[in-house]
Amino acid sequence: MRRFTWLVPTLYILFLMLPIYWLLNMSFKTTNEILGVFTLWPREFTLDNYRKIFTDPTWYNGYLNSLSYVVMNTVISVTAALPAAYAFSRYRFLGDKHLFFWLLTNRMAPPAVFALPFFQLYSAVNLFDTYIAVALAHCLFNIPLAVWILEGFMSGVPKELDETAYVDGYPFWRFFVKIFIPTIAAGIGVAAFFCFMFSWVELLLAKTLTSVAAKPIAATMTRTASTAGYELGLLAAAGTLTIIPGAFVIYFVRNYIAKGFALGRV
């Protein structure tokens, strides 16, 4: 029986790959072929869809916009989460437990509920349609996540390391930056990965908070789908391209991902 255990993950991965293959397949087809005949692989292989995306500024700007706010959010989330996670893992202070729970509840707020108030809030502070607006908004659910993951990693570092450094004469911030952060580099990688991922896949808030200048790629796609009729090949190519950054990031942190989940408290 042991001999066939590999079958389960293999079948599962096959199931995961099918829709992605279909997307990829379609992205290399012409619109005529997609709508005309049913084919398992492109008969009239074309790169036109991709060419269009890489030459049309409305398309490639969408990517750049998305990447910009995602990176911004990742940096903000991880930077803010680092000292907070340290406090949760090392100190006891008034209200620490409640604060932790409150932070987590923000992951539970349905974005659909808050879309409109968010629009009003960011319009009010004159940040509507800027990268920073989306980056800040995504902090709502990414910061709690980052705190949670980092706290897990930090709790794995013995408290005696901190003590040794203080005894050696390191002021807190110097210790934190020079010794502590490198020690939990893997945790930072994992936290950054998850922030990147959730910011990248989220659309509702990103779409609500932008109109032109900071419009994310995913929003560009929906608009295309509705206005330009069904340019399915183009849509498929754009969709395919959205998978790439994530795949790239996950490759770098693959060895730590399992660990990132196993640690951490609730």
Place this chain on the structure above:
Amino acid sequence: MATKTQNSRAWLFVLPVVVLVAFNALIPLMTVVNYSVQETFGDNVFFWEGVKWFEQVLHSERFHASLLRQLMFTSIILMIEVPLGVAIALSMPKKGIGVSVCLVLMALPLLIPWNVVGAMWNIFALPDIGLLGRMINGLGIDYNFTQQPGAAWFTTILMDVWHWTSLVVLLAYAGLRSIPDAYYQAAKIDGATPWAVFRFIQLPKMKRVLTIAILLRFMDSFMIYTEPFVLTGGGPGNTTTFLSIDLVKIALGQFDLGPAAAMSLIYFLIVLLLCWVFYTLMMRHEAQ
């Protein structure tokens, strides 16, 4: 003093996080509360309405229907994804290159923007140009998710399983990896059956991560919006109109701000309450 140090300055460390999250959480929440007790006819003119909207929403059959649909959807996907994820994690390779390959490929669906997931499945499942649609119809089953409620549910659930099972797999796998070899060796020596190993070693050790998995899947599926909206648009009819979709329809489509806000709050409170119950149960368990 193995325990943590008492330190009131720790608040300074937490401050940036609190400010950032509070800015995003409290202000919009207050806005919603504000709307929920007022009536508007546009032009920023509001009238105090008290709990009228709450009563209206709580008695509305439409709300009941979408809440019921939501609960059904969430329970179904939990019942599928959790056991399936655990089963896959159990059969995954323990070491070697296979681990990396599995992890990277399995995490892929998690990294795709949610509307792309919806669009992708829409294309994939269409009866005329989609691979899945073609395959099912090829089996002699009449399948068209844009027309048949059953097919629409099936497709939505299949899409969610496709999208999120990997999260459970990753978590369960991480839990499994943290079990020291000595446990398996001891079980071997004690003559435990594979089922006993699962029941008494693997499952208890995975309990923590599985709770997290269930919690995350519960929250995310309860708040699901983008994917089913892009896939089915809530149709056919209202058959796949889940809470969030319904809410956005009311808030943006009909611009009924008051009822929408009241509904939002009720919705938020439901999620919060269920999570709180979950969290306290877990904390109590850990304290034991």
Place this chain on the structure above:
Amino acid sequence: MTLELRHVSKRVGAEMYIYESSLEFREDGFNILLGTTLAGKTSLMQLMAGLERPTSGEIWFGGKNVTGVSVQKRNVSMVHQQFINYPNFSVFENIASPLRVARLARAEIDRRVGEVSEMLRLTPMLDRRPSELSGGQQQRTALARALAKDSDLVLLDEPLANLDYKLREELRDELPRLFRDRGCTVVYATSEPTEALLLGGYTATMHEGRITQFGETATVYRQPADLLSAQVFSDPPINTATVTKQNGRFVLSEAVSWPVSGNQEALRDGRYAVAIRPHHVTPFAQEKNDVRIEGRVLVTELSGSESVVHFDLGGQTWISQSHGIHAFEVGASASFHVDTGQCMYFGDDNELLAA
């Protein structure tokens, strides 16, 4: 510079970590804190280092009150039981780190690191990361960092506890030599009485957050102030029983009694606790002051050079430790000989009355 604790105590929440204690440490030898795992050794060290503030009392160092001075400004070093090194630094950088923080000149840093790494035989691994070293080498690195800093106060918190037994022996031999003539106060925590004895110097016995005695190590060992100190400073555990003094004799049981001698004569008649170390209870006759007792054998442990026999004496477990091989059958009754000249007598408050 001398380190002095003045009425220091530490409480966290409702829990008392250190009860009010006063102590003046010595510079002419190791100051050993001896006690079991939860005796409060680490807590006391954290107070001395300045990592924690005492709930009450003051800490004086070199004639100055340093109670509120932060750890960074105190010029102390500390070595923990776990091998603590900065994982992202090389061995060289690990040793040099306190000097870099103190902004010493590069040449001076090179000289000092070179010197201590030579002393601790770390010179060949200066370029490696701590994770590439064996446990013994990691702990040597931690010790080297403490030495290189040349601080006024060195705190060693069970530094050898996690090492293999032979390595422990080797380092224990080296340690007092390394810190000799450095003019610093060294405080060393351990849970092993033998280690305390071999390191010499001065010993403070600790029990559940209290310092029970402080003095020269050999003195504390041979003249415990009270029963607790004697128990803390005995491995294997010290044998205890209740005796009654009457008619010029100590009576343990109907069959066992021995005459009072020396300063014991001043004791009033009555009940006393008697304690005697296992190696003064032997399976063979003692040269002097021999008294025979009968016990039921529970376990015999033969270690090649000596025999350790656990036996039951009137409901209490006693231990006999002796040179040579003496095998006993489990459950059998056997006789042991007590050198009553080595007995210690304690009063109602468990304070030592006579020896």
Place this chain on the structure above:
Amino acid sequence: MSEISLRELRHSYLETPQADADWALKKMSVDWSEGGAYALLGPSGCGKTTLLNIISGLLTPTEGEVWFGDKNVTNMPPDQRNIAQVFQFPVVYDTMTVYENLCFPLRNRGIPAAEVDRKVREIAAMLDLDEMLPRRASGLTADGKQKISLGRGLVRSDVNVIMFDEPLTVIDPHLKWVLRSKLKELHQRIGTTMIYVTHDQTEALTFADQVVVMHEGTVVQIGTPVDLFERPRHTFVGHFIGSPGMNVLPCEIENGTPLFAGQPIPVGHAIAHRDGAERLEIGVRPEFISFAAEGIPVEIVKVSDAGRYSIVDARHGEHVIKLLVPEGDSLPAESAHIHFDPGHTQVYADGWMVN
């Protein structure tokens, strides 16, 4: 229960071992007799855990066979070998009560409920676990958990051998005594073959009737604690066992008598001159050296008071010789002469004892 024999065993973790160093276990044949208490002693990395796992069946040896009585079990999985093993870190089934934990190995083997209950209660009584039986196993302290692991091994009456892999690592120092004695007592009561793996000589020597000393994948000596102590077959055994270890000093052989520092050292029997050997040494334990009116002239460099005895470091030329002086004996002035007990002085050629 049956005798266990390892025949021509050899093991490597590599696919194609070539050099000598590729073998984690070098070729060995060892017999373990029924009902014996064995210790497997050696420093970390000497191959003792590998050997243990081969006996338990968690590992299949590259070469050679494992026999339990008259059955070749080399390729048999652990559950069919009827063995029990206690691991370094306690393994308990968290969700079960203490009682259920102890039942587990019996229930898995389909033993009738009444029999299970009787057996479990009997073992629980032996381990002082009776009161904890209804409690959840996850809430216990480390030593409580380790007792459960122990109990799971002991409940089965059919086991061929119980193996302990450094079982006291996580136990608090002052509790080690208790648990170690308990183990010894249990062995004396139930008489199952036990193999105890450790790097701590005290644990090994006090527990075992026969100690197997390993060094770099080889068994260097199997013997009683007395053998290891009085006649170490290899200088490694002499060094590793005993605290402090054996003094090993270079020597020459002349007319059948070893010479150290120009003085003949009587060893009780004649030694043939060895031309082939690269290294000739004499070994004598600190316990067997005494001060004498004449003998090897030495200078006393250090005296450490260990309570029951003092360790004296005496220097002759560039060699430091350690000797033990019992408590109360007087020490000579700075320069003195020492004498080696001829019955306990051995000659070693290239590390191995010369008969």
